[in-house]
Amino acid sequence: MTGRKNNRIKGHVDALATGFKYLAEPNRMTLNYPDESMNLKDNYRGFFAVKDKTCIGCSLCEIVCPPKAISMLDLTDAGGKKKKRPMIDWGLCIFCYFCVDICPTDAFQTSQVHDKAFYSETEYQTVHGEPMQYPYDYSKRPDYKEIYESFHDVAPDDPSAGSKKVVPKFDKKRGIKYEHPGQP
């Protein structure tokens, strides 16, 4: 395939012929995103939330989190007993799932949401209230209880929920083909 001495005319003709071949029948692999979005496999590492019931507050996830995105909050549960629950800052999180894997009671509810963006800091650091000063420590915020309420056991909202969900399939000729789960 890689001989060095190639004659130039054949090279030019080959290049133009290949160009025309792909111009004539373009096997596009484009996903037109805002209208369609991909149904990723269930082991995809997307946004996640803590399950309040199963979490035992051992703060192993905070120790292992490489970017220190998790901070443990001192809360009191319904029965008045003290409990510690993790709070995740999406501005630091790198989605490596070390916390999900190290959790002794598997207390994280994972999801396949992968395309969230935010207009301002207040949207991802805290649900309400002004953006926090660096270095962030949720425990020092007065309203961290409400923040936690709006965070645990809440399935992250999928921004592309409205679009058509397609499933990517490998194809010998086109590389990746998208099939709508409905039709064949």
Next chain:
Amino acid sequence: MSAPQDRTATANLTYDELAGLKADRELVLLIGPAHPGSGHMKIKVWMDGDIIQRVDPDIGFVHRTTEKLSENRLYIKAIPIVERVMLPDTINANLAYVIALERLLGIEPTPRAQYLRTLTSEINRITSHLYGIGLYGIFLGSSTVYMWAFADREPLIDLIEEISGARITYSYIIPGGVRWDLPAGFKERAETVLQYMEARLKDYGKIWVRNPVVMDRTEGVGVVSKSDAIRLGITGPNLRASGVDYDTRRAKPYAAYPNLDFEVPTFSEGDCYARLLQRVEEIEQSIRIIRQVLKDIPDGRIISDDIYSKMNPLQKRMYEMKHRVMFPAYMASMRPAAGRSTASVEAGRGEIFFYLVSNGDKVPFRFRWVTPSFLNLPFFTHVMVGQHLADLPAIYGSSDYFPPEADR
């Protein structure tokens, strides 16, 4: 802006007086970080007309101090850091660090884990080569090759995404083995992707590798002889393209490479065209290796017994049911015995070298690593001198230099 020099001063000089004013003929070009042909670095180029006199690469624009950070964090936390530096080739970076850490801890991964590591490392080598060919194309002006290379990367990235669940930063390899097993039906899907890749390589040959304009731009440009390649210490496909038959997978075997048979292709010319051919050959070799690995991958556990025994019952049940490796608390409090270890892995761009020192603490005492692109820096200072300005992107693209990897 400097005041416009006094143009009349040189107006009435004769030609040879002008030639005498060498400094006046020189033009210093700052090909800075915001330049389509420079990547994340600033290249200071002294030019006389169209010929490059001297090049001084000003790197460090993406120096994210990985060594200092890793020396103040737990051993397990260095895996994501090491990956973020070599983003087009994350599995090999992760593999290099974990081999050095396993030698420090004295843990042996299981055979199946070794094969899984080789499989993902080879798939990532192909995506890294395709990333290099894509950038090489855009540097020479052909946006089609850039688009084709990034299109052909996608099926391979999806293959590893099926195994590990992330698109590029997998953090897939941990001390003692790997984190996930092959999903069902993976072998057939992988075979389709490999056949797609082989069919596409033929089209690359027609529109790019044997394109006369490409051959004019790359043949005889940036020649690195065999002795120069060794003297300058460049690594990876650039070294093999100059005729040096050295491949870390063969010289310092690791993972499942000892019991795989693959050739190490070499070319002798050492110019930009040879480096391009070298990368295409290595993609074919990697496809061969992947087929072998998929054919004779042994069954069994994917995490070594030292780690498996430390898991709590729920995690063990989770592993038996869904073959998903959960971390025991030991992972967050690893304390390797005091000692030192080195490791070398052949990444897509060349040899990664690791040197770990631990004094029994939870954080490494000395964390030293050298990435292949840092060793490929002499391409700028020695190989580009004397070439035309238009050869700078040609040599830069052919050396597959990735600035975040060089700055660490």
Next chain:
Amino acid sequence: MGGGADGVAYFGNLETVSKKAVSFLKKQGYVKSMINWGDKFSLWPVHLMTSCCGTEFAAASGPRFDLERLGFLPFGGPRQTNLIVIEGTTTLKMARSVRIVWEQMPAPKWVIAMGACAMDGGIFYDSYNTVPAKDIVPIDIFLAGCPPRPEALARAVVMLQESIVKNRPPAADIQVTAAPATPGPKDVVEAVSK
């Protein structure tokens, strides 16, 4: 038509008249919506790869996710572009060139902070050589992920387009950044390396 007594045409000084006309027209509904429509479908990001998220930025303009469908064409020089995507960590040196490129760009310009490193520092949060992107330039859209998937970048572009159509002024006009005009050698470096 004829000249006035002292030669000043009836239209008065052409310079001020044209400026007033332009500002008046720009405030009109239909002209503003036309400008927004033009900006919305012609968001050209400048070719400045700040760090390793650049691979996902390149994959986003690749064939599979092809952001050129939305009019997102990565372009060479800063003069012709109106969007800067800060891909990942900005070290001290890179912060200076991001700031300079941001100042070179013509007026309506937007900034997308891509990746955890650009939002709050991500995994390199306590290194002595990195600067949070917020201190360099005012940011419009924050994009989570490390690196964010190309679809996330497409989502950020779609959100930016929606905010343009809803007449939300770019962040460059609202808040002057905390950092001085150009991070001179001293101030950015001291701010971090103390």
Next chain:
Amino acid sequence: MTAASRVITGITFTTDEAKGIFEVEASDGAHLLDLATRLKAAGFDHCLSVTAEDLGDRLAVLWHISSYTNRELSGMNAQIRLVVSKSDNVEVPTLTGIWESANFLERETYEMFGVVFKGHPDMRRLLLPDDFTGKWPMRKDFPLKKTPWRVQK
């Protein structure tokens, strides 16, 4: 730790084969140059990495070398170690004359640890900005940015 040793090309290395360590200790600058030339002649033609270790009051400067052409030597990463006292200007002879690839590696070690390599053709800063006020960032006494450990004790 069993200090196994192995004689390669006339030079005794203290080795730890399982961990990939082949080390030879140089006593001072002259011995270092002599060792390096003998190793280069023996077949170690590639310098992988130059680094230093901050041992409190002393600095250990390390050169990692390997071989490209010699089949038998290319299987190991040997290292030369030279321990120097940590006075304010640490002087060590450069090995760029012997291994040209050590050029950028030594510049980086100079910038990170303050080890001045005598005879280096281009001894200046490589990665950090020119006006970086911190001194020798990789030494143990250089602090990281202060971020409180957030586990609420």
Next chain:
Amino acid sequence: MIQILSLLMSVSLVSFIEYILPPILYIIVFPGLIVVLLMLFFMIWLERKVAAKTQLRFGPLYVSKRFGGVIQTVADLIRFSFQEFIIPAGADVFAYIQAPGLLMAFGLLPLIFIPVGPYYANIFPANYSLLIVVPLIIITPIYVILLGWASDNKFSFVGSMREAFLVISYEIPLILSILSMILLYGSVNAINGVSFQIGRGIPGIVLNPIAAFLFLVVMIRTTGRFPFEISEAESEVVMGPYTEYSALFFGIGMSLPYIELYSFSLLFSVLFLGGWWPIVPSAAAASGVVGGLLLPGLVVFIKALIVMAFLVFLRAVYPRYRIDQAITVGWDQAVYLGFAAVALSMALVWSGLV
């Protein structure tokens, strides 16, 4: 004022349509400004779409989804026109502002002298058309060099120097290829050339293929299409002479290659593809505006579109040459090719075959 009014009353309506309307129509509408603007929008969109199709992706789409994003260039133009216009501090302000305007003016001038129909003779003196077109085409790139020189930027300086070298090195092949066709057709008047081709029933490209190939190469070079996109090579000199220009001035400046592409491909279809070949207007029809100008003009325009589409397609296939390779091709191979073309024409005419 009174004399003008009386003159207007005396001219009858019919003669007005006969004598005054066609030149205005010729300059403003057909090969003139409106069609150039439409062609500019269509051609830029076609280039991005064709390149995208060969690169396994959609080009601009969401601007108008049903028509495949045709009005993408309109959106770009609107954005450019309402963007802040920056004059760099070190730039030579007078030349900096004048350059794009002059560039566009001299880019449009050749269009007037390329005949697209037999009726052209009644509008403009046709018997010097080629003599005027060639110098006008050669003058245009000088303003590109002014662009680069005025904006005080190293990359634009290097880009404009490259443009200067390339312009000089490809002048002789251009003149030689047109000269060989003039020799073949025996007259400088392009209309005679087309009638010559129609008379023989053989298009110019078959008569003298060397001249056609040479003209094609020069066309690729002057319009900066791949593989000769050297003065605005992105990865070496950022945008070449256009680096420092923002907003509408960049829009005007950047439209020059496409205007040159349009005028060159009109010239190519007139000289080599037999002009209005399938439509052979009889003498009576030739005198009328519709039969003599619009119908043949349409045929010439369609042929020009095909030529433009091919040139635009080259972006998807080729990388770019180095500046010294392009100059050596210009000075020795192209000039020898030019001599061969002229020799072939003279041989054809002398041997009486034609």
